[in-house]
Amino acid sequence: MDLEIGSVYEGKVTAITKYGAFIALPMGKTGMVHISEIANSYVNDIRNHLEEGQEVSVRVIGIDKEGKISLSIKKMKNGEDASFHNEAARRDNLPVSFEDKLKQFMAESESRMSDFKQHLEKRNGSRRRLR
Numbered sequence: 001m002d003l004e005i006g007s008v009y010e011g012k013v014t015a016i017t018k019y020g021a022f023i024a025l026p027m028g029k030t031g032m033v034h035i036s037e038i039a040n041s042y043v044n045d046i047r048n049h050l051e052e053g054q055e056v057s058v059r060v061i062g063i064d065k066e067g068k069i070s071l072s073i074k075k076m077k078n079g080e081d082a083s084f085h086n087e088a089a090r091r092d093n094l095p096v097s098f099e100d101k102l103k104q105f106m107a108e109s110e111s112r113m114s115d116f117k118q119h120l121e122k123r124n125g126s127r128r129r130l131r
Contacts, residue, residue: 003029003069005060008076013054019114021050023058023071031069033058036107040074 003009003025011023011031020034033056038049050056062070 003027003031003060003063005063008057008059011056011058011071013050013052013056016046016050016052017114018046019111021046023056025058025069029069031058031060031071032111033071033073034107034111036103036110037061037070037072037074 009025011025013021014024014030015022018035020032021038023031023033025031035043035046038046043049056073057076058071058073059075060069061072061075064070
């Protein structure tokens with residue numbers, strides 16, 4: 001049984017970073033809730049909303065080609081909101097609003113930039129130790 005986009009699962013917070021929280025899901029899988037998918041209001045510090053070991057309900061909002069699982073907590077609070085329906089429309093190749101496309105792009109871009117910055121910090125940190 002594989003995870004399905006739109007399905008709701010119970011999971012446990014296993015790690016918190018400045019850009020999101022990693023959630024252990026059923027079937028031994030792990031997904032990430034991006035900081036923008038934690039709450040409807042602005043989230044400055046994820047630790048104000050979640051803590052490691054906490055049980056949470058999440059909705060699967062995406063699975064990319066590499067198998068990375070994108071999750072949302074705020075879409076659980078809203079139930080079946082418009083952006084969830086737009087995710088289904090995107091999956092079914094139906095028209096999606098510009099705002100939703102922009103939101104998805106910004107979330108993906110922020111995640112990529114965070115990964116890139118971490119990579120640079122690791123690389124630059126190792127150079128500093130060598131000098």
